[in-house]
Amino acid sequence: MKYSSLRLMEHVREGGLFLRWLLYACATGLMVGAVAVAFHYGIAWGAGLRAQVPELIWLLPAAGVAIVLLYRVCGMEQDKGTNQILSAVRDAAPLKLRTAPLIFLATILTHLSGGSAGREGAALQLGGSISAFMGKKLRLDDKDERILVMCGMAAAFSALFGTPLTAALFAMEVVSVGVMYYSAIVPCLVSSLTSILLARLCGLHQEDGYPVELVPELGALELVQVAAIGVLCALLSILLCRVVHAAPKLYGRFLPNPLLRAAVGGALVLALTLLVGSQDYNGAGDAVIRRLLAGETIPEAFVLKLLFTALTLGAGFRGGEIVPTLFIGAAFGAWVGPVLGLPHAFSGAVGMAAVFCGATNCPISSILLSYELFGGEGLPLYALGCGISYMLSGYYGLYSEQKIVYSKFRTQWIDKKAE
Numbered sequence: 467m468k469y470s471s472l473r474l475m476e477h478v479r480e481g482g483l484f485l486r487w488l489l490y491a492c493a494t495g496l497m498v499g500a501v502a503v504a505f506h507y508g509i510a511w512g513a514g515l516r517a518q519v520p521e522l523i524w525l526l527p528a529a530g531v532a533i534v535l536l537y538r539v540c541g542m543e544q545d546k547g548t549n550q551i552l553s554a555v556r557d558a559a560p561l562k563l564r565t566a567p568l569i570f571l572a573t574i575l576t577h578l579s580g581g582s583a584g585r586e587g588a589a590l591q592l593g594g595s596i597s598a599f600m601g602k603k604l605r606l607d608d609k610d611e612r613i614l615v616m617c618g619m620a621a622a623f624s625a626l627f628g629t630p631l632t633a634a635l636f637a638m639e640v641v642s643v644g645v646m647y648y649s650a651i652v653p654c655l656v657s658s659l660t661s662i663l664l665a666r667l668c669g670l671h672q673e674d675g676y677p678v679e680l681v682p683e684l685g686a687l688e689l690v691q692v693a694a695i696g697v698l699c700a701l702l703s704i705l706l707c708r709v710v711h712a713a714p715k716l717y718g719r720f721l722p723n724p725l726l727r728a729a730v731g732g733a734l735v736l737a738l739t740l741l742v743g744s745q746d747y748n749g750a751g752d753a754v755i756r757r758l759l760a761g762e763t764i765p766e767a768f769v770l771k772l773l774f775t776a777l778t779l780g781a782g783f784r785g786g787e788i789v790p791t792l793f794i795g796a797a798f799g800a801w802v803g804p805v806l807g808l809p810h811a812f813s814g815a816v817g818m819a820a821v822f823c824g825a826t827n828c829p830i831s832s833i834l835l836s837y838e839l840f841g842g843e844g845l846p847l848y849a850l851g852c853g854i855s856y857m858l859s860g861y862y863g864l865y866s867e868q869k870i871v872y873s874k875f876r877t878q879w880i881d882k883k884a885e
């Protein structure tokens with residue numbers, strides 16, 4: 467009888483904890499989702515204004531200096547960006563609320579002036595810092611605050627990109643490769659789904675995903691073709707990570723003054739834009755991704771986008787890395803796929819997912835991303851490309867604070883930071 471009473475009390479406590487996390491997750495989804503929607507419209511305004519007034523590209527050097535000064539005035543010049551969010555989840559590193567308005571304004575300024583950056587990586591900082599502040603106000607302990615930070619990451623990613631399942635799993639998977647924070651699965655899903663519903667109410671993501679026609683049937687030849695793309699995307703993701711990490715080091719070696727670094731970096735992106743003769747590689751590049759998947763082939767596009775992004779982020783501009791990574795993958799896949807005998811749009815989609823997987827070390831999130839962006843048809847082939855890219859991309863990653871906990875080749879604990 468006593469044992470039954472104890473079990474009953476335990477179930478009551480678990481039920482109370484479940485309801486409490488539902489409340490916390492919904493609140494996080496609403497609050498972070500609302501900010502993310504505003505962030506989306508802010509970036510759209512900046513990119514739209516630059517499309518109407520292309521001469522704004524000449525502001526790149528000044529915009530870079532302004533961003534560095536903004537962070538310096540707020541005492542955040544040493545901010546590590548998305549890496550700080552990963553440290554907060556894994557090691558309970560402190561997060562400052564001022565990160566949210568800073569990344570909000572700085573990313574819009576980057577897009578307005580024509581820097582090559584995305585928005586989802588910035589969204590992780592936005593959602594993580596807001597939810598960390600909420601956790602402190604709710605007086606949560608370190609472990610619960612970490613879950614709330616993941617909820618904020620998922621909510622911001624979901625509202626901005628319109629992929630709620632990917633957002634929830636990515637927040638749980640990206641921090642420590644090989645270890646999933648399963649205790650966060652319900653809070654992250656609820657937060658992510660709440661934010662996407664809010665975003666749709668505000669007019670976003672009415673037509674989600676990218677159209678992919680001519681998806682091949684699952685067969686032996688198709689497996690070999692997709693496997694080949696997976697291998698090549700693994701190599702490309704290694705190159706992407708090495709170049710993105712090398713850029714700030716090279717800037718720092720030759721231009722130790724952050725203000726001069728930002729000005730010169732902005733001037734380099736401006737010069738490269740004038741040399742190319744197009745602003746296709748400025749901003750996030752979502753419109754170009756759609757053109758690539760619709761049939762356009764630009765062999766040099768993935769190299770140019772990689773160079774534009776490294777020059778932009780390495781100089782001190784702010785923004786995300788995820789959409790540029792998808793751009794690079796789509797451009798490479800759409801170019802190499804037809805050479806291997808695969809349909810243009812399908813190979814571009816495989817490239818998007820596989821390069822994203824290799825660069826972030828998140829295979830489950832990448833497979834879900836394929837499903838949410840391209841639909842269920844051909845999902846086994848997308849999964850194969852992602853899996854091979856994950857395995858062969860080694861221990862490289864976009865985020866230096868990401869930890870590879872388990873080996874990609876053996877059931878072996880390695881616990882090392884991504885290179």
